[in-house]
Amino acid sequence: MSAKTTSEKARKESTAMSSDQPHPQLSRRRLLGAAGAGGAAGLALGAGGYALAGPGPKQSTAAVTPATALGSSAVPFHGAHQAGIVEPMQSTLHATAFDLSPGIGRPGLTALMKRWSAAAAAMAEGRTPPGLTDDQVALDAGPSSLTVTFGFGASVFAKAGLAAQLPGELAALPPFPEDRIDRARSDGDLWLQVCADDPLVAFHAMRTLQRLAAGQAAPRWQMTGFSRAPGATARPVTGRNLMGQIDGTNNPKPSDADFASRVFVPSGGRPAWMAGGSYAVFRRIRMLLDDWDQQSLTVQERTVGRRKASGAPLSGGTEATPVDLARQNADGSLAVPGDAHVRVAAPASNQGAAMLRRGYSYHDGLRPDGAPDAGLLFICFQSDPGTGFVPVQRKLARGDALSRFLVHESSGLYAIPGGAPADGYVGQALLEG
Numbered sequence: 001m002s003a004k005t006t007s008e009k010a011r012k013e014s015t016a017m018s019s020d021q022p023h024p025q026l027s028r029r030r031l032l033g034a035a036g037a038g039g040a041a042g043l044a045l046g047a048g049g050y051a052l053a054g055p056g057p058k059q060s061t062a063a064v065t066p067a068t069a070l071g072s073s074a075v076p077f078h079g080a081h082q083a084g085i086v087e088p089m090q091s092t093l094h095a096t097a098f099d100l101s102p103g104i105g106r107p108g109l110t111a112l113m114k115r116w117s118a119a120a121a122a123m124a125e126g127r128t129p130p131g132l133t134d135d136q137v138a139l140d141a142g143p144s145s146l147t148v149t150f151g152f153g154a155s156v157f158a159k160a161g162l163a164a165q166l167p168g169e170l171a172a173l174p175p176f177p178e179d180r181i182d183r184a185r186s187d188g189d190l191w192l193q194v195c196a197d198d199p200l201v202a203f204h205a206m207r208t209l210q211r212l213a214a215g216q217a218a219p220r221w222q223m224t225g226f227s228r229a230p231g232a233t234a235r236p237v238t239g240r241n242l243m244g245q246i247d248g249t250n251n252p253k254p255s256d257a258d259f260a261s262r263v264f265v266p267s268g269g270r271p272a273w274m275a276g277g278s279y280a281v282f283r284r285i286r287m288l289l290d291d292w293d294q295q296s297l298t299v300q301e302r303t304v305g306r307r308k309a310s311g312a313p314l315s316g317g318t319e320a321t322p323v324d325l326a327r328q329n330a331d332g333s334l335a336v337p338g339d340a341h342v343r344v345a346a347p348a349s350n351q352g353a354a355m356l357r358r359g360y361s362y363h364d365g366l367r368p369d370g371a372p373d374a375g376l377l378f379i380c381f382q383s384d385p386g387t388g389f390v391p392v393q394r395k396l397a398r399g400d401a402l403s404r405f406l407v408h409e410s411s412g413l414y415a416i417p418g419g420a421p422a423d424g425y426v427g428q429a430l431l432e433g
C-alpha cells in the first residue's frame with residue numbers, strides 16, 4: 001500500500017478522543033523507520049505499543065532517527081481533512097493567530113500558505129522544513145505526532161481580495177451575557193493550531209511557522225496549552241481538566257452515523273472551497289479555581305451532572321452510560337439537576353446541536369490578586385457554528401451552573417479548509433479557485 005493510501009485509509013478510521021479502550025486512532029499514527037534515510041519501512045509497534053500498519057513515510061537524509069515509539073509517531077499531514085481535528089489529543093498545544101502585513105494581498109497569502117504547508121508536511125515527518133536555517137530546537141526528536149491545523153478568520157477575506165468567498169458561517173459570534181472578551185487576544189486573519197506529544201517539538205514547529213511568516217504575517221496573539229502526557233495512565237482514559245473533571249466523554253464519535261455531517265463540510269456543500277473543511281471556535285475560558293475548590297464534592301458533581309472521580313452521570317451507570325435526563329431521585333427531584341452543565345449543553349436540550357471538543361488546559365502563572373491565571377483553551381470543530389457552538393453557548397450563558405465558575409476572556413472563529421492533497425497546500429481551493 002502506498003503511503004498516500006495508508007494515510008487516507010487511516011484518516012477514515014480515525015475516531016474521537018475519549019475512550020477507555022486502546023485508542024483506534026492510534027492506528028493512524030505511524031512510526032518513522034529506524035533505518036534512516038530513503039523511506040525505511042514503519043516499525044511494528046506504535047505509541048503505547050499498539051500495532052501499526054503500513055510503511056513509514058519517506059525521510060530525507062536530514063531526518064532524525066528517534067529513540068522511542070512516542071517520538072517516532074507521525075500523523076500524516078496530507079489527506080481529505082486537515083490533521084489535528086479527529087486525532088487523539090497530543091500533550092502540548094500552541095494556538096497562534098496572525099494578521100497579514102499591509103499590502104500582502106492574495107499573492108502573498110498564497111505564497112505563505114504554500115510555504116507553511118510544505119513546512120508542516122516536512123515537520124510532521126520529522127524532517128527539517130525547507131527555506132530556513134533550522135534552529136535545532138527539535139533536533140534530537142522525532143515528530144512526536146505533530147499536527148498543524150490552519151484556519152482563516154473572517155478578516156482575511158477582504159484583505160486578500162476574496163470577499164466574495166467569505167462563508168456565511170464566519171459571521172461574527174454574537175456577544176454572550178457575562179463575556180469579558182479581550183479583543184487584542186481574539187480573532188485574527190489566520191489561525192494555527194500546533195499540537196505534539198513533545199513540548200520542544202511543538203515549540204519548534206510553532207516558532208518555525210512564525211519565522212516563515214516574517215514580513216507577510218505577524219503574530220496577533222499566542223497561547224500555550226497542555227493535556228495529559230502519553231503513558232501517564234495505566235490505560236488510555238478520557239482526560240481531566242483543571243477543575244478535576246473528566247472532560248470529553250460525550251464528544252461525537254466517528255462511529256456515530258452523523259459524525260461527519262456534524263464536524264465536516266460535505267463535498268457538494270457551500271462554499272465549494274470548504275469541502276472537507278470545518279469551522280473552529282476558540283475560547284480562552286478562565287476558571288475561578290479558588291471558588292471552585294471551596295465547593296463540596298456534592299456541589300461540584302451537581303454543577304456538572306457527573307461524578308467527579310468516575311465521570312459517571314448522576315443518573316447512574318459508568319462513564320460510558322448515556323445520561324438519562326428524565327431520571328428522578330426517590331423524592332421526585334431530577335437526578336441530573338436542571339442547571340447541570342451536561343443537561344444544558346446536551347444535544348437533546350439544543351435541537352441536536354453538537355460539536356467536537358478538543359480543548360487544552362492552560363496555566364499562565366498568577367493574576368495580580370494572587371488567583372491562578374488558569375483554565376481551558378476551549379476548541380471545538382463543527383460543520384456549522386450556527387448549529388453547533390452558538391446555540392449551546394447561548395443556553396450555557398443563561399442557565400448553566402458551571403458558568404458561575406468561568407470567565408470567557410478571548411474568542412475566535414475560523415474556517416478550517418479541507419486537507420491538502422499530496423502535491424498541494426492548505427487553502428488551495430480558495431486561493432486558486
Ligand SMILES: C=CC1=C(C)c2cc3[nH]c(cc4nc(cc5[nH]c(cc1n2)c(C)c5CCC(=O)O)C(CCC(=O)O)=C4C)c(C)c3C=C
Binds near residue numbers: 283323355393
Ligand atoms: C458552548 C460549548 C461548551 C463550552 C463553552 C463548554 C465549556 C466547558 N465545559 C467544561 C466541562 C465539561 N463539559 C462537559 C460536557 C459538555 N460540554 C459541552 C459544551 C461546552 N462546554 C458539551 C456539548 C458537552 C457534552 C454534553 C452532553 O452531551 O452530555 C463535561 C462532561 C463530560 C463530557 O461529556 O465531556 C465536562 C466535565 C468546562 C470545564 C468548560 C469551560 C472551562
Ligand SMILES: [Fe+2]
Binds near residue numbers: 341345
Ligand atoms: Fe462543557
